[in-house]
Amino acid sequence: MNKVLKMDESIFELVSRHPEVVDIMTELGFQDIAKPGMLQTAGRFMTLSKGIKLKKMNPDAVKLTFQRHGFEILE
Numbered sequence: 001m002n003k004v005l006k007m008d009e010s011i012f013e014l015v016s017r018h019p020e021v022v023d024i025m026t027e028l029g030f031q032d033i034a035k036p037g038m039l040q041t042a043g044r045f046m047t048l049s050k051g052i053k054l055k056k057m058n059p060d061a062v063k064l065t066f067q068r069h070g071f072e073i074l075e
Contacts, residue, residue, distance in 0.1 A: 002072060003018055003069075003070050003071045003072065004071070004072045004074060005018075005021075005048070005066055005071045005072065005073050005074065006074045007047065007048050007049040007073065007074065007075055008047050008048075008049055009047060009048075010043065010044055010045060010046065010047055011025070011033065011039065011042075011043040011046050011047065011048065011051070012039055012040070012043040012044045014048070015033075015039055015043065018071075020069070022034060022039070024065060024066060024069050025051075027065070028057070028061075028062055028065055029055060029057065030051060030055065048062070
């Protein structure tokens with residue numbers, strides 16, 4: 001099965017399909033995603049593209065990290 005990541009898909013949906021996304025996001029600096037209950041609340045409406053803007057991160061660096069973990073990125 002291909003690992004596809006859509007930038008505007010909710011984090012909850014991404015993690016439901018690919019649980020390793022939590023570890024990758026934590027590695028990138030999204031530590032809040034690992035807090036109990038965060039995925040079930042904010043994760044339902046937060047997307048990766050919104051999180052990148054909120055944290056003022058470099059989108060290309062985030063995409064490269066996911067690609068290194070075998071994900072195909074869809075804009």
